[in-house]
Amino acid sequence: GAVVSQHPSRVICKSGTSVKIECRSLDFQATTMFWYRQFPKQSLMLMATSNEGSKATYEQGVEKDKFLINHASLTLSTLTVTSAHPEDSSFYICSAMERGTDTQYFGPGTRLTVL
Amino acid sequence: AQSVSQHNHHVILSEAASLELGCNYSYGGTVNLFWYVQYPGQHLQLLLKYFSGDPLVKGIKGFEAEFIKSKFSFNLRKPSVQWSDTAEYFCAVISFGNEKLTFGTGTRLTIIP
Numbered sequence: 001g002a003v004v005s006q007h008p009s010r011v012i013c014k015s016g017t018s019v020k021i022e023c024r025s026l027d028f029q030a031t032t033m034f035w036y037r038q039f040p041k042q043s044l045m046l047m048a049t050s051n052e053g054s055k056a057t058y059e060q061g062v063e064k065d066k067f068l069i070n071h072a073s074l075t076l077s078t079l080t081v082t083s084a085h086p087e088d089s090s091f092y093i094c095s096a097m098e099r100g101t102d103t104q105y106f107g108p109g110t111r112l113t114v115l
Numbered sequence: 116a117q118s119v120s121q122h123n124h125h126v127i128l129s130e131a132a133s134l135e136l137g138c139n140y141s142y143g144g145t146v147n148l149f150w151y152v153q154y155p156g157q158h159l160q161l162l163l164k165y166f167s168g169d170p171l172v173k174g175i176k177g178f179e180a181e182f183i184k185s186k187f188s189f190n191l192r193k194p195s196v197q198w199s200d201t202a203e204y205f206c207a208v209i210s211f212g213n214e215k216l217t218f219g220t221g222t223r224l225t226i227i228p
Contacts (some may be wrong), residue, residue, distance in 0.1 A: 002161075007211070032214055034215075034216070038184065040215050041223075042221075043205060043218045043219065043220045043221050044159075044205075044218050046215060046216070049214065049215065058153050059125070093158070093159070095159075095216075102147045102214070103149070103161065103164060104216055105161065106151070106159035106160070107158060108157070108158035109158055
């Protein structure tokens, strides 16, 4: 149980385009989902917290107009990187918090490369 | 604000050696504590967690961790490591009333066959 999927696993795009990443909790309902960036050989950096049906809460320094988050249902959250630039290249990871618990389950991550 | 420290950045052990990875947090109130593992090329997996009760918690794959409140510590242990334990280990904390996980910087564990 407690499986989180992400799609796509890898994406390469041109500078200036937008990329959407999906995060799904497959076998549980997640009232809260989180989006992280992981830099090489570093820990995870929380970007934003999204609650189903409400606006995401962004961490300091994260541009909300650049990283659009939508949490449309209890099993799906999406992160859209708008007008992507090479510096946005990174490993993006989502997690889902199972309803009624404080435990986050992580997706496999999405490797974004912006050319 | 809460923070998590993992003082061992890279640990190298031989198979069958005993393991202890340190984790200290700074927060004076009630916390929930986690250890996650990230095997090479794979995603973060929950190894074990502590919410309340017995401060010695057992996780998957023979790992355990002990919560020592007076020391603000939650060290991870395994009596005999295997080559397959080679991975990155992250300690994480959620403080009461806060849904955000705060991660330590991680400890890279390399097991030599």
